[in-house]
Amino acid sequence: MLTKFSEDVIPLSDLKINPGKVVNQVKETHRPVLLTSRGRGVAVVQDLxxxxxxxxxxxxxxxxxxxxxxxxxxxxxxxxxxxxxxxxx
Structure with a gap:
């Protein structure tokens, strides 16, 4: 489960706009997504x-x-x- 920084780092604003896309991404890829705010990591979304x-x-x-x-x-x-x-x- 290697992180693909081009795909797995998402600004918090993108999560606010389309949360379903982020949830579907972690379910399909089985990779966690790092959420950022002002360029800094603030949270991780991972499949349960x-x-x-x-x-x-x-x-x-x-x-x-x-x-x-x-x-x-x-x-x-x-x-x-x-x-x-x-x-x-």
């Missing part, structure tokens, strides 16, 4: 499904990273301890 997928991926990657750090730091448990803690036989 893409946003939710990105959030899930971030949470997963954060958990994996935390798990790897726990292993590196010796914060580990035996399988029997995990089963007991979770109430699994």
């Amino acid at each position: 499904d893409d946003y939710e997928k990105n959030q899930e991926e971030r949470v997963f990657m954060k958990a994996v990273t935390q798990g790897l750090m726990d292993v590196k730091n010796g914060n580990v448990m035996e399988l029997s301890e995990v089963r007991t803690k979770l109430g699994i036989r």
